Amino acid sequence: MGRVPADAGDADAVKHLELAATEVRRRAIQTVGSAKAGHLGGEFSITDALVTLYLEVMNISPEAVERRDPERDRLVLSKGHAANALYTALAVGGYIHPGALRTFLQPESMLNGHPARNKITAVEANTGPLGHGLPIAVGMAIAARVDGSTRRTFCLLGDGELQEGSNWEAFMTGGHHRLERLTALVDRNRLQQGAKVEDTNDLEPLHDKLTAFGWEVREVDGNDIAELRQALSPVGSGKPVAVIAHTDKGYPVSYMRDNVSWHHKVPTHEQVEQALSELDAILARLTEEEK
Template identity: 80%
Template structure:
């Protein structure tokens, strides 16, 4: 797997999008191999958030491996509230240069720093231990309040699953952030419409989600979360006077044909044959991107 690092300084929008699309494809290629080898993981929800992760770490956020290593207090923060998608986070960190790619081979192994859920005491770039759903947004609200108290311009991002919004703790956090007008806070909701075992709408429907968030004092932006060209501008601009909620419409398992919008891939493990099919499809995308790069 290539370590691509940040979008080069001075890149055009087209060049930046190309760089991030390459990174997202590299992450998905490595992630499916990791889960196949470990015989455990949550590929569907990992694939749906990959575009957001690489766009944040490799382009939007004020963060670098050097800032993380130095403990720079002015770095931006990302909290992965849907902590079961840890494999995607680890792989995005590796592509960005925050984690050695060889460490990915240890995913879920005994005494590995790559747990099934992120642990901040094991990886410097992980800002919070997450896994129990409904905790990431409250932590992010506290982090954003701390930045205000410090007089800091640093931003906090939090990435949530849509099924996770059925947790009441999130709505207390939405209310608090709206009340405090935390314009330094951006919540990205992975709206892939599926949760463990069922569709979100059939379990506990969230709609009208945008209207609810606006009522809680948030600025809402709705984008195609699997389109980096749409994600970048939505993520780059903070709220003017209130927190921002980005409803990122995605497909679970994107873009692999047999995984896409299939609830079974919340935590299903691919067979060796299925790993091969996924890699062939992703290699096709990679080939098209590299051909475009060489033209």
């Protein structure tokens, strides 16, 4: 589908991104169903953020990535187990060939279970062990400042991942250095592997904690693209920005939504078909509204 047209108004931009997000989810569940492995719940909760970033907010293009343009914006997917959502967003954005999705998790495929920068040019950092992405992104943001660059750095984290202490060292460092071109987006779907986040190690009051670490905090509905567009706009406070994106795991598929069992689960053929039916209904509605 490519980027939002430069002359698109707000309503048209939102519709373009909603269509793209629905298409990403359609392809993602087909990919997991075929590969018999994946993390669909957390992938679906971040899809809206990924398409908003790659197809509009970020200063990036397939051409800029291929020539390693030093002024391109960077994205680090810290919750690397959601790699399939990243790959499908990259395919929709023209960064990898859509046919590559059929090779997900196959031997010698570039589409590993976690993103690998030595396999895909558009991947900025290898991620997998949780708690590594934000420290890398902080380093990237510091490097941009040293370079005198205006490029922005984004990091997408899971909320359960915030139980890793390395993230809080990174939050402290980002706040101390006032890395105003750094944005951390927290996928606040309230669920982690096998349990609720609050039952495992409660994060609240998360807003107050991030504020105390020197970050500008913005809370939004992370499955509402209009709100995401606004929250991911350029900063002006002189502080790094933390976006707490309240999402539902598995959004918007009925049997998957807000269901902890879909952290890591393979859908049956019938479940794939049901999800596609629900997503096709959303596509039909969006297409009709566009007319």
